[in-house]
Amino acid sequence: MTPAKPLVSCIITTCNRARLLARAIDSALAQTYSPLEIVVVDDASTDETPAIMQGFMESHQNIQYLRHERRMGACAARNSGIQAAKGEYVAGLDDDDEWLPQRVEKMLAVFEDSLAFVYSDYYRRKQDKLSLTSTPSELTHALMVRGINLAGTQVLTRRTYILEADGFDPSLRASQDYDMWLRLLEQRPLAKRVAEPLMIVDASDRTGRISVDRRKVFSGKFQVYRKNKRFFDRSLRTERLYFIRKVLHPYPSLHRVLHMAPRRELANELRRWIKGRLVKLLRTS
Known part of the structure; x- marks a missing residue:
């Protein structure tokens, strides 16, 4: 059977x-x-x-x-x-x-x-x-x-x-x-x-x-980060915090991009930073 x-x-x-x-x-x-x-x-x-x-x-x-x-x-x-x-x-x-x-x-x-x-x-x-x-x-x-x-x-x-x-x-x-x-x-x-x-x-x-509320998304992602940060080394903690902060601030400062963005993503993040600056300049011109 x-x-x-x-x-x-x-x-x-x-x-x-x-x-x-x-x-x-x-x-x-x-x-x-x-x-x-x-x-x-x-x-x-x-x-x-x-x-x-x-x-x-x-x-x-x-x-x-x-x-x-x-x-x-x-x-x-x-x-x-x-x-x-x-x-x-x-x-x-x-x-x-x-x-x-x-x-x-x-x-x-x-x-x-x-x-x-x-x-x-x-x-x-x-x-x-x-x-x-x-x-x-x-x-x-x-x-x-x-x-x-x-x-x-x-x-x-x-x-x-x-x-x-x-x-x-x-x-x-x-x-x-x-x-x-x-x-x-x-x-x-x-x-x-x-x-x-x-x-x-x-x-x-x-x-x-x-996900329509950026503050809630930020809060949730940060809570999960805190629950699991024991698994992260120093560089991974920096990387995760960089992307979590981007929920509230999609276009971070150049200083933050250069010092916190993962190396493998640096070129993409720099392009996003330049694009954000150009958009801001066009809006204020």
Whole structure:
């Protein structure tokens, strides 16, 4: 007898994005893999989200809908979804993004118990144009800790792995997914990629995204830096602080570029500095 395939839980968190949420749910329902459950966590939406979810639940038995009565934030919503999930595996989906039909099937085929998680390449959509974002073939903690979320915003892993790592950190104001992947890689030393785009990340509509507030992004990135700076040598600390400060000040001073920018990025940073100066001169002339 063929053993039963494991249940995978798709975790979708949402807040006042009803016009986009249906598209995300439809993309999860279109997956070639089964069995799959969809867990939607509504972080106290005030729009028509509850009505839309009522319609989905009347039509599909594999959907759970949880609602926070007060706003608790993205991390708390993700944690609620993971706690409620019945699947052996969990995979996240932002409410304005889409899974391509074979995402779960192909990611689960790559997963091994020794891995922290599996991720994939993806498309970024902006004004109806798609551009491919490629990711490294493998990730280690040492590579990720350099400060760049090379895995993207969503992965597939065992539900128990996230619970063992104490879930997403609600104290962070940004970079919550990056912080989670780092902690998973502390537990298990390797993550692997599916070398094809399996998701569309929508960069067109930024409504409700934390990244629209530079101060929040800066605060979140600095919090993650402080949590992980024990892994950095002196030069890497300088490099990370340089890029974190650029969130608030995209065009740093020439002194800061020359003394803090990574050597491998110095030429690019100097070009950006010159461009910024030219723009400033044109605006004041």
